[in-house]
Amino acid sequence: MTDPQPEPKTQLLNAALDHVPFDGWSEASFAAAVKDSGVDPTVARAICPRGAVDLAVAYHHRGDAVMLERLQNEDLDALRFRDRIARAVQLRLEVATDKEVVRRGTTLFSLPHHAPEGAKLVWGTCDAIWTALGDTSEDVNWYTKRATLSGVYSSTLLFWLGDTSEGHQATWDFLDRRIDNVMQIEKVKAQVRQSPTLSKLLAGPNWVLGQIKAPTRFPKGDLPGSWTAPRD
Template identity: 55%
Template sequence: MTETQKTEADHILETRAALLEAAIPHVVFDGWSDATFDAAVAESGVDAGLAAQACPRKGLDLAVAYHRQGDRAMVAAMEAADLQSMRYSDRVAYGLRARLETADRELVHRGSTLFALPHHAAEGAGLIWETSSAIWDALGDTSRDVNWYSKRAMLSAVYSSAVLFWLGDTSEDSAETWAFIDRRISDVMKIETTKAKLRDNPLSKAFMAGPGRLLDLIKAPDTSAQSNMPGYVAPKS
């Protein structure tokens, strides 16, 4: 990428950030909609043509940008925390809690409504996967085989259920949500323990030496280049 291209990319990111900042007060009333996008363009002073280039799908692109902004805040919180002093399960739970603590409940509710629509569901699932992958990456996950996928799949399920629980949580300081996350993470750790025991089982060893060797062909995607594979983390937006 040339310096000119970098400058153009940075300009798009700055434009999108300006639009997102102007859009947020309108999301409560109009959701992540075209109306919100139009209001953001008018109030931010961003050129309409540049706004269309930064967010060609208007409100949908703003919703995606808001989600990824939350992911970046979560990663920053994890990097600033003393994770090494925590048990591994607590580190995972800390990442999920940090993700929700950096979010606005009403904005997330509006986003959940948008991504629940059939034609946006796949993109919403992809964003959840990105969040889960970002947590594992922040924790230093080095798996490159089928475990790369299974870890992110399980954490995606935990995160999506935690979001739904959190949206309806009326407890003080979201205490019930944090307890819910701890329970779900405990369940995941039990699964990992069971998997470890199964690996030592003679039948499992026989399977892995035979048909199970096909699992060795499953590799994590190359995220150094753009990919449509699960786990590809898009550029900052």
């Protein structure tokens, strides 16, 4: 019994990966992928209207899926929560076996007209990590956690691209330092909350932030947030 044929986009992506290190996520790579995969050009353009850009997005989503699969098989019980986050970020980078493919993607999504898409992809990765680790926040913390991790992930990714140390140990050390920085910020925030004077000064802003809800409270989960209107 033969294995089922991959869907056309998967065929295109697999074929494109041979060309991206040389031509980037470009029209040339897309044309070569169409030719090598045997996918009908009309079908290829229908499923990838933006050509290689759509394949770059698919490549990132594939990496997220593999990361989540490996994360499910990890024994995280003995780890501190900050170490679980670090391990998830490490896994996400490890599943990217070709640095040049990732580098080309970083270049693509740093272009002004593709930057929003790149930010969305990074946010999606961090959302997937927090969700997989059991985050249940429903207020403004839903946003701050993902925004903070997006900064950590992005900076670690850039460091990883230039890292030549054995086993990328320098990258993992860099990641630990970035997470330690975040933990220091959280410690300061906790001290502020415990201060009666500062708590009074920040009562108004804290009330405003308390009205912000996570998008998961919507059935479709496709809104950036919500405002809870005060009751009469």
